[in-house]
Amino acid sequence: MKPVYSKIGEISGNVITVSASNVRYGELAVVSSDHGKSLAEVIRIDGGKVYLQVFQGSSGVSTSDEVRFLGHYMNISFSDDLLGRIFDGTGTPRDQSPKLMEHLIETGGPSANPINRIIPSRMIHTRIPMIDMFNSLVESQKISIFTTPGEPYNELLARVALQASVDVIVLGGMGLRYDDYLFFKHTFESKGALSRSVMFVHTAADPVVESIAVPDISLAVAEKFALDGKKVLVLLTDMTNFCDALKEIAITMEQVPSNRGYPGDLYSQLASRYEKAVDFEEAGSITILSVTTMPGNDVTHPVPDNTGYITEGQYYLDNGRIEPFGSLSRLKQLVNKDTREDHRPLMDGMIRLYADYQETLEKKAMGFKMTDWDNSLLKYGQLFEDGLMDLSVDISLEEALDRGWEILARCFDPEATGLKSDLIQKFWPEGVAADE
Amino acid sequence: MKGNIGFVKAVNGNMVSVEFDCRVKQNEVAYVIVGELRLKSEVVRITNDHADLQVFDSTRGIMTGDEVEFTGELLSVELGPGLLGNVYDGLQNPLYEMSESYGYFLEKGVTLPALPKDVKWEFLPTVKEGERVEKGDCLGTVMEGLIKHRIMVPFKLSESYEVANIVVQGEYTISDIIATLRDDRGREFPLTMSFNWPVKRAINFYEERLAPEEPLITRIRIIDTLFPVSKGGTYCIPGPFGSGKTVLQQITSRNAMADIVIIAACGERAGEVVETIREFPEIIDPRTGNPLMERTIIICNTSSMPVAAREASVYTAVTLAEYYRQMGLDVLLLADSTSRWAQAMRERSGRLEEIPGEEAFPAYLETLISGFYERAGMVRLKDGSTGSVTIGGTISPAGGNFEEPVTQATLKVVGTFHALSRDRSDARRYPAIEPLESWSTYKGIIDAKHREWINKLLTKSYEIEQMMKVIGEEGTSLNDYITFLKGDLFDSVYLQQNAFDEVDAATPEDRQKFVFEMLFHILHGNFSLLKDKEEARHFAHHLRQCFLDLNSAQWGSEQFERITKNIQESVEKYMDKDSGLSRLLLRSSFVDTIIDSSARRLKKAKTILKEDIEAETDDETGI
Numbered sequence A: 001m002k003p004v005y006s007k008i009g010e011i012s013g014n015v016i017t018v019s020a021s022n023v024r025y026g027e028l029a030v031v032s033s034d035h036g037k038s039l040a041e042v043i044r045i046d047g048g049k050v051y052l053q054v055f056q057g058s059s060g061v062s063t064s065d066e067v068r069f070l071g072h073y074m075n076i077s078f079s080d081d082l083l084g085r086i087f088d089g090t091g092t093p094r095d096q097s098p099k100l101m102e103h104l105i106e107t108g109g110p111s112a113n114p115i116n117r118i119i120p121s122r123m124i125h126t127r128i129p130m131i132d133m134f135n136s137l138v139e140s141q142k143i144s145i146f147t148t149p150g151e152p153y154n155e156l157l158a159r160v161a162l163q164a165s166v167d168v169i170v171l172g173g174m175g176l177r178y179d180d181y182l183f184f185k186h187t188f189e190s191k192g193a194l195s196r197s198v199m200f201v202h203t204a205a206d207p208v209v210e211s212i213a214v215p216d217i218s219l220a221v222a223e224k225f226a227l228d229g230k231k232v233l234v235l236l237t238d239m240t241n242f243c244d245a246l247k248e249i250a251i252t253m254e255q256v257p258s259n260r261g262y263p264g265d266l267y268s269q270l271a272s273r274y275e276k277a278v279d280f281e282e283a284g285s286i287t288i289l290s291v292t293t294m295p296g297n298d299v300t301h302p303v304p305d306n307t308g309y310i311t312e313g314q315y316y317l318d319n320g321r322i323e324p325f326g327s328l329s330r331l332k333q334l335v336n337k338d339t340r341e342d343h344r345p346l347m348d349g350m351i352r353l354y355a356d357y358q359e360t361l362e363k364k365a366m367g368f369k370m371t372d373w374d375n376s377l378l379k380y381g382q383l384f385e386d387g388l389m390d391l392s393v394d395i396s397l398e399e400a401l402d403r404g405w406e407i408l409a410r411c412f413d414p415e416a417t418g419l420k421s422d423l424i425q426k427f428w429p430e431g432v433a434a435d436e
Numbered sequence B: 001m002k003g004n005i006g007f008v009k010a011v012n013g014n015m016v017s018v019e020f021d022c023r024v025k026q027n028e029v030a031y032v033i034v035g036e037l038r039l040k041s042e043v044v045r046i047t048n049d050h051a052d053l054q055v056f057d058s059t060r061g062i063m064t065g066d067e068v069e070f071t072g073e074l075l076s077v078e079l080g081p082g083l084l085g086n087v088y089d090g091l092q093n094p095l096y097e098m099s100e101s102y103g104y105f106l107e108k109g110v111t112l113p114a115l116p117k118d119v120k121w122e123f124l125p126t127v128k129e130g131e132r133v134e135k136g137d138c139l140g141t142v143m144e145g146l147i148k149h150r151i152m153v154p155f156k157l158s159e160s161y162e163v164a165n166i167v168v169q170g171e172y173t174i175s176d177i178i179a180t181l182r183d184d185r186g187r188e189f190p191l192t193m194s195f196n197w198p199v200k201r202a203i204n205f206y207e208e209r210l211a212p213e214e215p216l217i218t219r220i221r222i223i224d225t226l227f228p229v230s231k232g233g234t235y236c237i238p239g240p241f242g243s244g245k246t247v248l249q250q251i252t253s254r255n256a257m258a259d260i261v262i263i264a265a266c267g268e269r270a271g272e273v274v275e276t277i278r279e280f281p282e283i284i285d286p287r288t289g290n291p292l293m294e295r296t297i298i299i300c301n302t303s304s305m306p307v308a309a310r311e312a313s314v315y316t317a318v319t320l321a322e323y324y325r326q327m328g329l330d331v332l333l334l335a336d337s338t339s340r341w342a343q344a345m346r347e348r349s350g351r352l353e354e355i356p357g358e359e360a361f362p363a364y365l366e367t368l369i370s371g372f373y374e375r376a377g378m379v380r381l382k383d384g385s386t387g388s389v390t391i392g393g394t395i396s397p398a399g400g401n402f403e404e405p406v407t408q409a410t411l412k413v414v415g416t417f418h419a420l421s422r423d424r425s426d427a428r429r430y431p432a433i434e435p436l437e438s439w440s441t442y443k444g445i446i447d448a449k450h451r452e453w454i455n456k457l458l459t460k461s462y463e464i465e466q467m468m469k470v471i472g473e474e475g476t477s478l479n480d481y482i483t484f485l486k487g488d489l490f491d492s493v494y495l496q497q498n499a500f501d502e503v504d505a506a507t508p509e510d511r512q513k514f515v516f517e518m519l520f521h522i523l524h525g526n527f528s529l530l531k532d533k534e535e536a537r538h539f540a541h542h543l544r545q546c547f548l549d550l551n552s553a554q555w556g557s558e559q560f561e562r563i564t565k566n567i568q569e570s571v572e573k574y575m576d577k578d579s580g581l582s583r584l585l586l587r588s589s590f591v592d593t594i595i596d597s598s599a600r601r602l603k604k605a606k607t608i609l610k611e612d613i614e615a616e617t618d619d620e621t622g623i
């Protein structure tokens, strides 16, 4: 049994210090105060002085409270019993069922050897054309929804999760509004998905630092399921809250900030989580779909910026639609070569024309005369937005491609589309008039 | 050796502070002993009686009082046959062997030898007993795939030696003694086929460093034609996330006409490396008939691997590049992304509580960046042959803004700048190199005057396009409108290149020259017969269609010829009759020349064009 320390030196932000020896870097401790017990983690050792980050916050902790080191690192019990369960950010049950103590696994383990990864190859069909057709989601991808508060991002997450044919869904909530928590719970329940889900939910009412552990716990669990051969989908919402918790700790620790107060290692911190997405050779896979809310709708803000450099693309959700610009699935080329031969060229061609449409819109706004070409583009833009972009559209990839050709044929001559002649011969719909 | 031991005093992230009472060298390797584990680390600062170490591994579990063993050796790599085709982490641990021994994960605290110990190499001696040699001299060769790998006198042997003994031709492993050298004091040095060299020290003995003048063909049109790279040169590719830096490097690593390609995946996604690891063994290099992997080395320290090793990884890569350069080979080093390397230094600097520079990067960032790119170069070796290291690095600027320390420091030292733009990638104009912003100081394969002319056309076309946004299309003259269409055409059918089209993905030098001259001629022409903008736009769309089809037609195929003819006919309809293009196409009898000898045809086309263009280029501003 490790000794108990009862002299807390400094309390600053959510970090406390104690004088202690034989303490390992990263070790957990329990701080007991009048307000109950709180988990804490060693984040720095300086001689005999040990810095601890207190997950439930340092509010109410007094200098004579007890600190007991646990001799182990952050861990979670792993078994199939997790399925259907709901926990808080550090793995304590939120539901009425008992705490799980068996088969403890450490979180934040080493990264997978690239040699053991395989090239992702299975498309996840969502029946959302802006995803399936223009930015296909691929099993084992890590991708984020870039959005702003108020957008229906959690609905989108839930819709994809229910549509995707995965074995296990892990939900990691960070700073989740209670309503959203209930929304996920009820939606999964009513669609019969709860029994294949595990939830780690940190709500907006909980201390901010507690959300720091959520991605690690969620991903450690996901990794174990994947090694057991399961296809796992991890939903992380909202990663901006996680980053803000990191920022808070960094500032308390007086680290030199690199950009808008965020620590210089924000990239590495995010990457070590997102890189857990994997398709294992001869085992299962982990797909990560996260939410990143952009403060001030600014994509150059450090959180979306660093995320964009790490994830394999992003869906840009704005005004209730997934925007074609800014949205990107970097893995789409791994799957859209095997769907239908017109998939790729049609996708590129339609986006190029949509870009032209945007320019025409600008011209129109400036009051210029619209040429015939401009008018075709305007018509095209409208049909594109209603027929493919609207989130209420719920069609298969095949249907979306056919609809794409039809939209083109209603607006343009074949040559104006910039698509190769052989494709046009094969796919250009007969009997659709360019000018109605 | 009890003397070389210290004890952990403090742990902060991946930095450990160690108390010692022995001799400690800056940048030497040390091991932090945690129970059974030995965590590799590097001394990065020494102050009086304590040293700061960056640990190349997770520091979880270290506590005060843990023992630290100093080795006295600088961080080094092992050089010798067997490097090619391998995949290493940033510290040169072979990842295939790691996977075999430790399974799915990169377990903590393990190191494995970099070179295969059991492979036998057919060694062919090239020196005799009694000859005098010095560092870098060739003692013999082995065939490493298709590469003649020189077994050299280890670079750290600094004197002149007599060959006391050399083995006969035969099969040897890298641990067998193949030669013994004797110095003037009679000391003997038994040598194997491998030796170590510290990664942060440039291998810099050669006869002469030459100017990088010979183009390195990448078979990417916008690069070779407009913003070329030279053998021994340097270039950088900054761009916001998702703009296509990695894809551009992947294409380059496949198609570049280098002898050896070293890919340094530095702090980026593991998945991207996997694509290379899995695909390269399957792709046959048409020039050699062997898998591409045989000319490739991958150093991968991806973003979730320990941060400190990220810094080491670019040095590991450039050291391997220099080693092969010493054999008279052209080596291309692609580093993705140098920003991650800079960030690793920033993290370290922060933990050392150094005074931060701009955006918290260390004040010495510029020195380190220029020091890295300076390791590129074309050199003449002692035996008269030349070898080169070309370095291309991507940059991931925060917020996609090039006004940031890493981009700015890099631009000061490189010879070519490929600026990737979000606008172009959003509009799917790949590769998204922005022609109006990029530049190159190297010569390339296209006549400088023509290159210049095209650059002017693109600028003019862009200006007109911007102007049209202000004054509208109806306020633009037909002539200006045609110039705009010309720029747009060149952009869509030449600068843009479809990486996923079997043919379009790589355009060989002669094809580039041919199509460029053809386009140059068309764009140079005067389309006085087009009666209005509507007709001009239709015509431009039609030409675009033809050229797009041409781009995916096999070079020299009948289809290629048919489309060329088609283009010629269309152009003649609107271009002044006596156009240079028709003469060009008429005079060269296409059917035989294209199929038989592209070289001959090219030469012919060139001379015909030269006459025409020289006649016209005097009043150059006729855009």
Ligand SMILES: Nc1ncnc2c1ncn2[C@@H]1O[C@H](COP(=O)(O)OP(=O)(O)OP(=O)(O)O)[C@@H](O)[C@H]1O
Pocket: A308, A309, A310, A328, A329, A330, A331, A332, A333, B239, B240, B241, B242, B243, B244, B245, B246, B247, B248, B268, B396, B430, B431, B432, B497, B498, B499, B500
């Ligand atoms: N030449 C190209 N042809 C077709 N698609 C491309 C091309 N270049 C890039 N893309 C598309 O853009 C995506 C992103 O490209 P890439 O991964 O190279 O970006 P990046 O600049 O390296 O981004 P990051 O900085 O985040 O690593 C690719 O996955 C691909 O879908």
Ligand SMILES: [Mg+2]
Pocket: B245, B246, B247, B268, B336
């Ligand atoms: Mg990249």
